[in-house]
Amino acid sequence: MIDRREFLAVLATAVAALGTREAIAGSPHAQRDVLPVADLGSLQKAYTFFNPTEAEFIEAAIARLIPNDDLGQGALEADVSYFIDRLMTSEYGSGARFYNQGPFGDTTRYQGYQLPLTPPEVYRAGIAATNRYCEEKHGKRFAQLDAGAQDEVLNALQSIGLEKVPGATFFGQLLSDTKDGFFSDPVYGGNRDMIGWKLVGFPGVAANYATTIGKNEPYDVAPVDLGALRARVPVDEHGHPIHQNAAAGVIRPTTAPVPSPSDRQTADAAHTKTTFFV
């Protein structure tokens, strides 16, 4: 719970914002949400879609895809496993918005996704098949392997066929959802404490950048998520947050990462370049 004094301060800010809004000539805009603020406390962490074996796999896999390392916490610490679990039962994540009607016949390689499986079905089939692959090869489930062996399996997934679903399809879905969970607003269940945004220096909900656009200068501020905007952050006359300087302690690389060997194949030493045809 926030205390009464803090609540009144927030309410005063919101009312002030409302009062001045009408005075901005020539700037029509939508009414900002000024409902009373309630502290919801911490959401319960529990899985509603993945069974324990599946959850164990997801937690182990995302910890390799975006690891906890010298740059700080990764996907596991950002609650991305809970983000993916919630996704499986959402309208979008369950695939309800996609065209799922048959027939599912032969296709050419240029006709896009043509499997009859929805995203949750891809996860179910993919996790079970990957664990079987690990059992056959190593005698253990994926989550029981050490990090090096897990990375080998994840690499292999990109080229092997699993039962029901191509490894690359399953891996692609898992990787894409993991990155989404790492960089989406925390309201969706991942990106806890805005770990992903702090890593890259993304401010989240935008301020008015009319006077900062065009400058070759870092804009290093404490990010603002949807929940924080409603509850805790001062806003300008439009209802946009007034960003505050970033807190100390955010780790970000200060020098360019060393290029991988494949980057060095270029004839022009000043540039790395690869041509793709899509």
Added chain:
Amino acid sequence: MATRLKPVDVVTVGVGWAGSILGKELAQAGLKVVGLERGDNRTQADFALPQTHDQYKYDRQLELFEQTSRSTLTFRNDYREVARPMRRHGPFPWGQGVGGAGFHWAGWTWRHHPWDFKTKKMTTERYGANAIPADATIQDWPMTYEELEPSYDKFEYTCGISGTAGNIQGTIRPGGNPFEGARTRDFPNPPLTRSYVETLFTKAATDLGYHPFPVPAAQMSRPYTNPDGITMGACLYCGYCMNYPCEVAAKATPQTAVLPAAFKTGNYELRSHAAVQRINVSGNRATSVTYVDAHGREFEQPADIILLTAFTWSNTHLLLLSGLGKPYDPAKGTGVVGKNYAWHAGLPYVPMQFDKEVITNPFMGAGALCTSIADLQGDNFDHAGLGFVGGAIIQILAMGWGPLTFQPTPPGTPTWGSAWKKSVAYYYNRSAQIVGLHDHLSYRGNYLSLDPTYRDYWGNPLLRLTYDFGPNERKLSQYLTGIGEKVARAMGASHYGSYGLGEHFDAGVPYGIIHQVGGAMTGSDPTKSVVNRYLQSWDAHNVFVVGASAFPQISSFNPTGTVGALAYWTAGAIKDRYLRKPGPLV
């Protein structure tokens, strides 16, 4: 059994740019207009902070776009293959709801170049008839740039376009596009404040001998009141723009720039969730449209004038479903409806990273905050010996990207693990992107038709797209990719990738550009076009088919500016001529 409604003067099928402009113009002229919109209705009250700044909702779930479960296309590269549905948003998602593509758009508001209206004639004259591929079906527009100029001007002043004019009544002006067709007057608003990556691009392009200029933008550089008395706010460069609604109404959309004036007349009624299924035709006239509402109830709406103003595909789809006009048959080369399909692949694409102290703040920006060069557009350069027709506008982008959709890393970087994490952390704020939009010829084998197997939410056959790149586009893409690379090097990029067209179009690749044209193209010959120069159907004189469906091929430019101009052009023809004497205008 359909409920028969009271007749009205005008029905528009679809309420995007074309539907809202025609609806407003005709309602202001005193006609009773009903706008039928298949999707939902969203107004400025729905766009409050903080919800609008939500990348997952708008960039991933694609809140402003049609769900493929309701309507999609089937696709094949070649007519001998079996088409399969685009089950997910692959190469190009498309808009839904009031505002349509004019709602989710980025706001790039170009005019076509005068050459774009007579590509065939000019190419033949300069390079000979053999310069055009034998299977190309391109044809010249039946109107010229000069004829459309007043309509372009009206659309730009309606939208409050921010830009720098390059040619006012024949006088070339510094800082604008020196190649553009002559304008009567300047843009209504000065250009937006430029981003740092544009400053880098402008210097590099100028050093290379090109002529960079700001992309004409539908984001207001200052508060603006348009000729209909509608006020829009100044852009805040917040970066949540393309794919997003704008909470300060700084992006011109049908909602923010047109519809309030239509409602003000008292003659305009908007019905959302009204999915038109058929145009009912009797002889050389259409009598009504049949639509289904959200409850599945069927209605017949009679009208004197029926305007097809939906998205490119839907215009063609409805003509085919209604049996209006002769469907195109590529094998025999007969028929016209569905012919001359083309689109923009959004290539070359050259993403780059900097190892030195370049801070790009990619999360700031506006949908059309981009700087372009047109030196290689259309026929602005000598094509002798190049082996292709057409060119591209090439630009640096500052459209605003959050990390959900923008995770730049140099070529060769792993896609996951600590190496990826470190690379994204370093380069997110040290990256830029160059994109080209290029001419795409129409070909005999690229067309739209009804699918024999798959059906949409309402039980209609899906529209079937048969499409592939032509050799002209591959050569063009290769040439332009080299130009993009040259500019990236001149900008001082430490790393860059370079993307051009592959062997075949792939429905699994998120090319990301939506611009679709053709299917109901305009022309002067009824055997080679669906609509005449006023976009009036050759087969039913009270039906006008307005939108990018009328383009006979796609030029380098984003289509919206020309769609808006065509809407004003057709509105003028209806008000000045058709109402006085209903019948064929040509």
